Amino acid sequence: MTSRRPGRGALGLHLTLAPLALLWLMPLWLMVTYATTPEADFLQPGVPLGLGGALADNWAILLAQTPFPRAIANSVATSLIYTACSIVLTSLAGYAFAQFRFFGRGVLFALVVATLTVPYVVVVIPQFVLVARDFHLSNTWAAVVVPPLFNSLGVFFMRQNFMALPKDMLDAARVEGVGELRIFFQIALPLVLPSTAALGIILFLQSWNNYLWPLLVLSRADAQTAPVALGALVGLDRVHWGALMVGAVVMTMPVLAVFVFLQRYFIAGITAGAVK
Amino acid sequence: MSRVDLEAVRKRFGALDVIHGVDLAIEDGSFCVFVGPSGCGKSTLLRMIAGLESVSGGTIRIGSRPVNDVEPAARGIGMVFQSYALYPHMTVRGNMGFGLRATGTSRAETERRLQRAAGILQLDSLLDRKPAQLSGGQRQRVAIGRAIMREPEVFLFDEPLSNLDAELRVQMRVEIAGLHRRLGNTMIYVTHDQTEAMTLADRIVVLRGGRVEQTGAPLELYDDPATAFVAGFIGSPRMNFLRGTAEPGGGVAFAGTRATVPWRSGPPAPGTPVQVGIRPEHLRDDGPVRLAVTVEVAEQLGGVSYLYGTTPGAERLVVERRGLAAARAGETVTVGLEPRDLRVFDGEGRRLR
Ligand SMILES: Nc1ncnc2c1ncn2[C@@H]1O[C@H](COP(=O)(O)OP(=O)(O)O)[C@@H](O)[C@H]1O
Ligand SMILES: [Mg+2]
Numbered sequence: 001m002t003s004r005r006p007g008r009g010a011l012g013l014h015l016t017l018a019p020l021a022l023l024w025l026m027p028l029w030l031m032v033t034y035a036t037t038p039e040a041d042f043l044q045p046g047v048p049l050g051l052g053g054a055l056a057d058n059w060a061i062l063l064a065q066t067p068f069p070r071a072i073a074n075s076v077a078t079s080l081i082y083t084a085c086s087i088v089l090t091s092l093a094g095y096a097f098a099q100f101r102f103f104g105r106g107v108l109f110a111l112v113v114a115t116l117t118v119p120y121v122v123v124v125i126p127q128f129v130l131v132a133r134d135f136h137l138s139n140t141w142a143a144v145v146v147p148p149l150f151n152s153l154g155v156f157f158m159r160q161n162f163m164a165l166p167k168d169m170l171d172a173a174r175v176e177g178v179g180e181l182r183i184f185f186q187i188a189l190p191l192v193l194p195s196t197a198a199l200g201i202i203l204f205l206q207s208w209n210n211y212l213w214p215l216l217v218l219s220r221a222d223a224q225t226a227p228v229a230l231g232a233l234v235g236l237d238r239v240h241w242g243a244l245m246v247g248a249v250v251m252t253m254p255v256l257a258v259f260v261f262l263q264r265y266f267i268a269g270i271t272a273g274a275v276k
Numbered sequence: 277m278s279r280v281d282l283e284a285v286r287k288r289f290g291a292l293d294v295i296h297g298v299d300l301a302i303e304d305g306s307f308c309v310f311v312g313p314s315g316c317g318k319s320t321l322l323r324m325i326a327g328l329e330s331v332s333g334g335t336i337r338i339g340s341r342p343v344n345d346v347e348p349a350a351r352g353i354g355m356v357f358q359s360y361a362l363y364p365h366m367t368v369r370g371n372m373g374f375g376l377r378a379t380g381t382s383r384a385e386t387e388r389r390l391q392r393a394a395g396i397l398q399l400d401s402l403l404d405r406k407p408a409q410l411s412g413g414q415r416q417r418v419a420i421g422r423a424i425m426r427e428p429e430v431f432l433f434d435e436p437l438s439n440l441d442a443e444l445r446v447q448m449r450v451e452i453a454g455l456h457r458r459l460g461n462t463m464i465y466v467t468h469d470q471t472e473a474m475t476l477a478d479r480i481v482v483l484r485g486g487r488v489e490q491t492g493a494p495l496e497l498y499d500d501p502a503t504a505f506v507a508g509f510i511g512s513p514r515m516n517f518l519r520g521t522a523e524p525g526g527g528v529a530f531a532g533t534r535a536t537v538p539w540r541s542g543p544p545a546p547g548t549p550v551q552v553g554i555r556p557e558h559l560r561d562d563g564p565v566r567l568a569v570t571v572e573v574a575e576q577l578g579g580v581s582y583l584y585g586t587t588p589g590a591e592r593l594v595v596e597r598r599g600l601a602a603a604r605a606g607e608t609v610t611v612g613l614e615p616r617d618l619r620v621f622d623g624e625g626r627r628l629r
Contacts, residue, residue, distance in 0.1 A: 169361040175348045176378070
């Protein structure tokens with residue numbers, strides 16, 4: 001199909017969607033304006049729609065009250081490690097469920113899916129006891145990264161993707177004597193790259209925004225991730241709203257960057273022409 | 277080069293028996309075609325020979341070596357899949373070389389084989405394209421090229437032409453026949469298309485419900501089918517089957533007429549219900565046995581015409597005519613045939629000779 005110029009229908013669509021987009025962007029914009037509002041003004045009535053002049057002050061408060069640069073570095077590191085490890089694990093598991101027949105596959109897969117129904121609050125206490133008390137992993141990256149590594153939703157998602165791969169293609173490689181791991185990494189995984197990227201974003205966000213679990217296992221200031229560090233700005237007697245918003249703005253930027261960077265994978269029709 | 281032998285080969289998927297004991301001897305260098313309707317187990321049998329499916333019973337030998345427990349790559353086979361199964365993210369060069377490079381063949385040797393395969397299949401100008409940039413026929417040639425790269429003893433094809441349009445299918449059929457002449461390897465080819473089977477095969481294996489119905493040279497199956505199933509499957513348009521009854525003295529009564537069949541091993545008992553098979557091309561203008569046909573549709577294809585009609589007993593019948601058929605819809609015409617062109621089958625579809 002040739003691309004056509006937006007017609008009347010498209011105009012109507014844009015007119016409908018534009019206010020929605022604005023509504024969607026509003027909280028983000030308010031986050032920015034609050035980040036530039038002097039702390040004293042926070043108790044004033046009304047909402048600051050324009051930028052204030054206190055960004056530097058708020059930034060100074062943030063640095064004075066929290067080990068913020070260190071916390072951001074911790075967050076970046078743990079989230080990247082988590083995302084990479086989890087993608088490898090969930091996609092390997094999803095691939096096995098999708099492509100191999102083995103004893104107990106159905107039961108095992110049902111168990112994996114069943115874990116989705118267990119509320120996190122039920123898991124978090126035993127998990128804490130295990131990680132902090134039995135394994136003595138408090139204040140380590142491992143404590144943040146390892147427990148959520150096996151992501152059942154990710155396994156399920158990758159299984160669906162790998163099931164859509166033509167079996168013949170993988171069999172063709174088997175006939176040629178290519179090892180299973182190489183088939184996985186050089187044929188199967190590249191072909192589901194767009195979905196893997198989407199999963200990557202979801203996993204990264206999950207780890208990046210995670211507050212409760214890191215709060216529990218990271219008590220030392222130099223081990224804290226950014227959300228935990230920002231949480232410390234909410235004190236009993238006083239809340240540093242401006243500094244909190246500056247921190248939130250800084251935390252939002254890498255997420256935007258990741259999204260923009262990986263977005264092209266959503267669009268790329270990589271599997272086109274695989275099978276007629 | 278290698279021969280391929282199957283002895284009492286069985287396959288079951290869970291509780292489902294799919295292949296019920298197949299015995300086959302495929303000669304070194306021959307072109308063997310497995311043909312049969314969809315779901316009869318052709319692909320399963322081929323995949324068992326390839327080593328992509330385990331063997332539930334019996335023995336498969338390639339070059340007289342039992343291969344039941346041998347890895348696919350060590351069986352000396354090259355396989356071409358119906359869907360081409362090319363790796364979409366690799367170029368033609370990458371597709372053809374991937375297997376060899378991944379299993380430790382040197383770059384120089386891979387390149388040598390690539391040049392040879394590309395030469396045989398005229399792929400030289402396509403080597404840097406991705407599968408998405410190729411036509412269906414080109415993709416299929418790449419898939420065949422990838423199999424040639426392995427320099428296999430035995431080529432396995434699973435319905436390689438069924439995704440192509442009619443014209444290209446004929447062209448690729450000729451190319452595959454040429455490839456077999458040129459390479460001389462044993463080839464096992466699966467198809468549900470009897471024309472492909474007839475034109476390509478030295479030997480056809482007709483499969484039905486996981487059993488071998490009959491094996492033989494193409495014209496043997498055409499002339500001397502062992503069952504009504506084979507008779508109906510081989511030949512186009514399909515053989516006509518009419519209800520008949522054996523009569524005393526070796527005759528058969530059918531469709532308001534009777535014929536004395538030249539039996540080879542004695543006539544069936546008089547009164548036995550039989551099926552009388554007549555090929556559309558054997559119904560001529562005249563002949564010793566005459567048959568009235570009421571024409572319903574006359575298809576004129578120029579060189580050949582088909583009359584679709586009914587017998588006096590309201591059984592359907594197709595008549596093939598060279599050139600233009602004079603008959604019109606609604607007319608009743610008389611056609612003739614030779615008694616030796618009749619194929620008679622019993623109630624279970626077994627041939628009575
Ligand atoms: N992996 C499988 N699991 C269960 N049944 C299968 C499997 N593969 C094939 N079958 C069954 O085996 C029968 C033969 O299939 P197949 O060999 O693909 O037939 P054909 O190639 O002749 O069309 C079919 O009934 C099919 O449903
Ligand atoms: Mg098949």
